[in-house]
């Protein structure tokens with residue numbers, strides 16, 4: 001029996017099995033079996049795996065954004081609208097067959113935007129070019145899930161299921177569970193909060209399925225058994241996602257309003273050029289990039305359109321040093337910062353000072 005049939009069998013068994021106290025362990029076990037099979041399916045040696053022709057696009061720029069969506073939702077139209085790259089758009093499905101990169105220039109950053117073939121239900125099991133698309137999506141810093149506003153939320157639910165089944169978790173933090181596999185000593189289980197979804201017994205049961213007999217486990221949150229399996233599998237990808245509803249020129253104002261109010265949702269029309277500036281703002285915000293300007297002693301800061309360095313939110317002066325020059329951090333004495341990250345402007349700070357977007361930094365060497 002092939003892996004896909006095995007997955008189907010387990011899914012059918014899970015659907016048949018009533019959820020209650022008596023079946024809890026059996027269902028947990030099935031979930032673990034399912035997770036293992038899906039991992040197997042995604043291994044590069046597996047049937048239909050590998051990168052695929054036209055999909056190994058080099059990462060470039062400061063961040064990568066990948067568009068995933070059903071055919072003909074307007075992915076290529078969006079790429080052509082936001083970048084100087086032209087990607088063929090047409091009214092028939094599967095117009096795009098490979099990965100097409102473009103570059104968005106914004107706030108001095110180069111953001112790589114990837115147009116991809118449309119994916120459909122069953123993509124994770126190799127339908128269409130689904131596996132290749134998903135492999136590229138996993139390498140992105142942000143997913144733009146492109147949806148047809150006229151088709152409601154059906155597309156969203158189907159795609160979320162596809163991505164979830166290959167270990168892509170959208171807008172979620174990694175579960176706060178510590179697992180360390182050991183050679184001896186048995187399983188040591190600790191929970192720092194009361195657990196309402198899992199018990200020590202259930203966790204032992206799952207470990208058994210993975211043939212793990214020695215490990216330290218600390219639950220720091222009231223996590224579910226699915227989250228525990230995610231941590232044990234260890235290959236999950238946690239990505240921010242914007243749900244982009246395109247073609248709002250075709251739906252009512254009430255429906256636009258309803259969609260736009262949901263979390264992580266944004267409504268646009270590529271063709272009518274509606275809300276495109278806001279989409280760019282959201283992309284920037286979700287990528288969590290910051291632009292830091294530098295200033296040489298005695299000179300005015302360099303504030304030109306191409307100036308500055310691009311870092312991630314949460315970056316300190318140390319990161320800025322590394323981005324500027326390999327040896328700068330070692331020679332660092334102190335820095336002077338103008339901007340919103342300090343109480344006074346300018347202010348003298350140390351190497352671990354947290355930077356804000358648009359701060360100006362002057363580094364003083366030893």
Ligand SMILES: Nc1nc2c(ncn2[C@@H]2O[C@H](COP(=O)(O)OP(=O)(O)OP(=O)(O)O)[C@@H](O)[C@H]2O)c(=O)[nH]1
Pocket residue numbers: 069070071072073074075076077078088089090091092093094095096097116117118119246247248249250268269270271272
């Ligand atoms: N009404 C309307 N049509 C749009 C809009 N954006 C794109 N379209 C049309 O939708 C059709 C599909 O657009 P594409 O850009 O080819 O869609 P795609 O998602 O790249 O499609 P595949 O490559 O086949 O997956 C084209 O006929 C576009 O002109 C929009 O905002 N409003």
Ligand SMILES: [K+]
Pocket residue numbers: 071072073089090091092093094095096
């Ligand atoms: K199309």
Ligand SMILES: [Mg+2]
Pocket residue numbers: 075076077088089095096115116117118
């Ligand atoms: Mg296309």
